[in-house]
Amino acid sequence: MKKLQIIVRPGMLDAVREALQGLGILGLNYTEIHGYGRQMGHTEVYRGNVMQVDFLPKLSCEVVLDDEKLESAITAICDATRTGHVGDGKIFVTEVLDAIRIRTGERGKAAL
Amino acid sequence: MNVADTSFMLISVTFVMLMTPALALFYGGLSRARNMLATSMYSYASLGAITVLWALAGYTLSFGGDLNGLIGDFSYLGLANVSGGVHANAPTIPHTVFMAFQCMFAVLTVALISGSYAGRIRFSAMLLFSCLWLFVCYCPMAHWVWGGGWLAKLGALDFAGGAVVHMASAAAALAAAMALGPRKKIGSFAPNNLPLTLLGGGILWFGWFGFNAGSALTSGNLAGHALLTTHLATASGILGWMCIEWKKTGKPTTLGVISGALAGLVAITPGAGFIPLWASMLTGFLGGLICYLGVLLKNRLGYDDALDVVGIHGVGGTWGALATGLFASSAVNGVDGLFFGNSWQFVVQAISVVATWAYVYVMSRLLFWGISCIMPLRVSPDAEHVGLDLSEHNERAYSL
Numbered sequence: 001m002k003k004l005q006i007i008v009r010p011g012m013l014d015a016v017r018e019a020l021q022g023l024g025i026l027g028l029n030y031t032e033i034h035g036y037g038r039q040m041g042h043t044e045v046y047r048g049n050v051m052q053v054d055f056l057p058k059l060s061c062e063v064v065l066d067d068e069k070l071e072s073a074i075t076a077i078c079d080a081t082r083t084g085h086v087g088d089g090k091i092f093v094t095e096v097l098d099a100i101r102i103r104t105g106e107r108g109k110a111a112l
Numbered sequence: 113m114n115v116a117d118t119s120f121m122l123i124s125v126t127f128v129m130l131m132t133p134a135l136a137l138f139y140g141g142l143s144r145a146r147n148m149l150a151t152s153m154y155s156y157a158s159l160g161a162i163t164v165l166w167a168l169a170g171y172t173l174s175f176g177g178d179l180n181g182l183i184g185d186f187s188y189l190g191l192a193n194v195s196g197g198v199h200a201n202a203p204t205i206p207h208t209v210f211m212a213f214q215c216m217f218a219v220l221t222v223a224l225i226s227g228s229y230a231g232r233i234r235f236s237a238m239l240l241f242s243c244l245w246l247f248v249c250y251c252p253m254a255h256w257v258w259g260g261g262w263l264a265k266l267g268a269l270d271f272a273g274g275a276v277v278h279m280a281s282a283a284a285a286l287a288a289a290m291a292l293g294p295r296k297k298i299g300s301f302a303p304n305n306l307p308l309t310l311l312g313g314g315i316l317w318f319g320w321f322g323f324n325a326g327s328a329l330t331s332g333n334l335a336g337h338a339l340l341t342t343h344l345a346t347a348s349g350i351l352g353w354m355c356i357e358w359k360k361t362g363k364p365t366t367l368g369v370i371s372g373a374l375a376g377l378v379a380i381t382p383g384a385g386f387i388p389l390w391a392s393m394l395t396g397f398l399g400g401l402i403c404y405l406g407v408l409l410k411n412r413l414g415y416d417d418a419l420d421v422v423g424i425h426g427v428g429g430t431w432g433a434l435a436t437g438l439f440a441s442s443a444v445n446g447v448d449g450l451f452f453g454n455s456w457q458f459v460v461q462a463i464s465v466v467a468t469w470a471y472v473y474v475m476s477r478l479l480f481w482g483i484s485c486i487m488p489l490r491v492s493p494d495a496e497h498v499g500l501d502l503s504e505h506n507e508r509a510y511s512l
Contacts, residue, residue, distance in 0.1 A: 045361045047407045051300055
């Protein structure tokens, strides 16, 4: 099993959800985060005063999925959220040791 | 006594009252989220404290009988002789209505200063300063210009408070920024809620009709003229600010639009009942341009006027007072300015500008110095970091 941390633009939540649901991958949570990557922040102007904003709003989505679905999920998410401009975000993949469904006690892939 | 004048002035009083809560929204939205309530508090504290002090002694010091052109006497102390009669400034309306109208001006002027010291002043120091400032600065200024004092005798024109309200509050704001020092740089100074600022600014525009048209103190031609010059100048102020901002930063902003409106309102205030309609548009448009440059002054000169009281009320009020000296026309209200052949009027306006800035700035600095001898002016660095809502008032604006 793998866990994906998918960092995308704030407006891309539905695109990620639809891409994953289309592959039959169920279960997703998201957090509103602020951060910066290679493009750094941006500037805002208030009454002619330029203010540097270092951290931009992004969404961080988490999903745990079966190894076999990893590549297709990554492809689907990238296709759905890519604009081609700086700031599209990143996906981080980590290994998951186990999963437990609390209600039934099922373990591993069966719990996803 | 005239029924039409009285009705109109009763309504004008309530219009002007609404400007102070509107200012709380305007300034509150511009502050940081942690200072939202503390910033709003300044306006409501003014409504409470200044109203009562105005009734007790402020009114008589401003509009009582003239003593050597400097201050009013005690003929209306504690509102004695106010109920039932009329005041010589407004012979067609009840004295109570005139007093209440002027009360709202005093409340608003004191609240205007708060844009400068917001985000770092201790509430107790702010309250003490506001109460003392009413007597030391506002009452003399109101007396000099409107109560038969030396500026009135000199012939200075200030229809609705360019000097008394806007320049005076801005001079005090500059003194506050210098006395307190800058805010700590904690994250970004970006506004926390611009929609509230836009709402507050819109209500200020609405209230300003009572402020400027009401300053005619009657409901006839002059009030209509003042109302129209006010609206034209405000609209033009929006355009002025938008032009320069669009050119300089590449995009027009909503904060720019509402700031331009305010700049137009401030600029037209002294001349609303003196200058022709066409001149009001020019005054407002240039007001928007000049105030845009005015708010950038603080970066050049290094004082931290948090919400731009000096940049808008100071620069706009000064421009408005001078514009009145340029464009005043006897066809409107009996006095000509420079463009109509009376250059002396421009000199008089310049004298009123210098006198207002100098007197109010010096006295405000002295007040802050005096208060700093008995209590700290600023909250502790920790409290400033936590925000004044929690540290000074034990509450927070947003629990999301």
